[in-house]
Amino acid sequence: MPRPSRPELGPQLREVYAALLERAPENRIEPDLSRIRRVMELMGDPQNSYRSIRIAGTNGKTTTARIAEAILRAAGLRTGRTTSPHLHSPAERIAIDGESVxxxxxxxxxxxxxxFALMVDEESRAAGGPPLTYFEYLTAMAYQAFASAPVDVAVVETGMGGTWDATGVVDPDVAVIAPIGFDHQEYLGETIEEIAGEKAGILTSRALAVIAEQSEPGAFDVIRERLLELGTEAAIEGDQIGVLSRTPGVGGQLVTFQGIAGRYEDVFLPLLGEHQAHNALLAIAACEALLGGGEQVLGAELLAEGLQTVTSPGRAEVVRQAPTVLVDAAHNPAGAEALVATVRENFRFTRTIGLVGILQEKDAEQLLATLEPLLDSVVITQSSSPRAIPADRLADVARDVFEDEDRVIESASLPDAIQRAVDLAEASGDQFGGVVAVGSVTLAAEVRDLLGVAEEA
Structure with missing residues (x-):
């Protein structure tokens, strides 16, 4: 049975993290920039002391941020990166020179x-408002850490939306919008147009925009309208930029990109999946925009050096061999679709077992329906998150989706669930069985931990 391998957080970090969690939790937000703006003002606006790339969208933000940062480091810049959520330690949310602090x-x-946070808490309460939220506080910490380093450029992933997301106190040089789909509807709106409107809130008249191809036409219509309204210069996938060709290979893929300034032939990207090639395209275009205003080609050696260091923990990541265990943090239908395509393209499993745990605010039925055609059987479990759907409830949903009770196994204990999934993958001496662990960031993190993955997240 798997056992956790990672050390506990240190006492000071535990204390600080507990204090952060006492504030509004990450999935509860206060859509208002007044508190974070006031904190940054009191601190002297450290976020204005470096250049920045800001990234919004539904899927692919974290990987795009990691790739962009790697390219910028190869170009000789000192970088800061803030992404969310974290896999194992909150310190992962703030990275300097490519390493978590x-x-x-x-x-x-x-x-x-x-x-400064305590001053703002007091001011807000006096006006009948809430204290600084968990995510607002973490954002202020990241911007302060970058200024203290100091960094040359920060790569900033929005937490949710864009218009009122706490990261928006930065005035970016480049604004990137990744693919937009349905997620966080309780805050962003029920229609794709409403969601896209919130994401498009990161666009400014000053920042050069890099826009991913949108599978939902309504999303692109909203973005285009906003670009025209602002008069923003933009590089749009399918027009100015694109993935021209890709060949899957061992440990990654060879990709030819059309960037803003030039074409990059047969570049090796050490990540699996077509969606990762498109994430890399956005990152390349963002770096072209930042480094040369979109007019200077990135050197072939620079690009190769940057991409060869890229990792994307918890995203189509192989964490065990024999049988293969793949973890992916996909937690919405679009993310699940990308994972299904990646598994089919890169693995020739004769038997595929799902290991699935989903959080309560997610569309569990649709996520399971997206995964169902890929899976021979599914082991339903739950992570340690208090937001996890109990395994017995999720298993009931899975039985309805899979329409065959024999394909659905319920195991609330994650270590036991991993063992059940591995046993099923190896059933009948099958040498090509695989396990796909998916459904939430917390599940991906705990599977990595239990299987002893040592790589920094």
Whole structure:
């Protein structure tokens, strides 16, 4: 039976993280920039001391951020990166020079923000408002840590939406919008047009925009209208930029990209899946925009150096061999569709077993329906998150979706569920069985942990 391999958080980091969690949790937000703006003002607006790329969208934001940062480091710039959520430690949310900050730096960032956060908490309460939220506080910490480093450029992933997301106190040089789909409807709206309107809130008249191809026509219509309204210069996938060709290979793929400034032939990308090639395209275009205003080609050696270091933990990541266990943080139907396509393209499993745990606010039925054609059987489980759908309830949903009770196994204990999935993959001496663990970031993180994955997230 698998056992956790990672050390516990240090005492100071545990204390700071507990204090952050006492604020509004990450899935509960206050759509208002007044508190974060006030904190940054009191701190002297550290987010204005470096250039920045800001990334919004529904899927692919984190990987796009990691690729862009790697290219910028290869270009000789000192980088900061803030992404969310984290897999194992909150310190992963703040990275400098491509590495998550250590616990001491994370705690120091918290202490640097603390007196100003307490002032804003008091001001907000006096006006009948809420205190600074968890995500707002973390955003302030990241921007302060980048200024203290100091960095040359920050790559910033929005938390949710765009218009009122706390990361929006930065005035970006480049604004990237990744593919938009349905997620967080309780905050962003029930229609794709409403969701796209919130995401398009990151666009400005000053920042050069990089726009992914949108599978939902209504999303692109909203973005185009906003670009025209602002007069924003934009590089749009399918027009100015594109993935021209790709050949899957061992450990990645060879891709030819058309960037804003030039064409990049047969570049090796060490990530699996067509969607990752498109994420890389957005990152390349964003770096062209930042480094040369979209007019200078990135050097072939620079691009190769940057991409060869790219990893995307918890995204179509192989964490065990014999049988193969793949973890993916996909938690919405679009993410699940990308995972299904990636597995079919890169793995020749004769038997595919799902290991699925989903959080309560997600569309569990649709996510399971997207995965069902790929899976011979599914082991339904739950992560340790208090937001996890209990395994017995999720298993009932799965039985309705799979229409065959024999294909659905229920195991609330994640270690036991992993073992059940592995046993099923190896049933009848099948040497080509595989396990696909999917459904939430927390599930991906805990499977990685239990299987002893040592790579930094």
């Amino acid at each position: 250590d616990e001491e730096t994370f705690v120091q960032a918290y202490r640097d923000v603390e007196p």
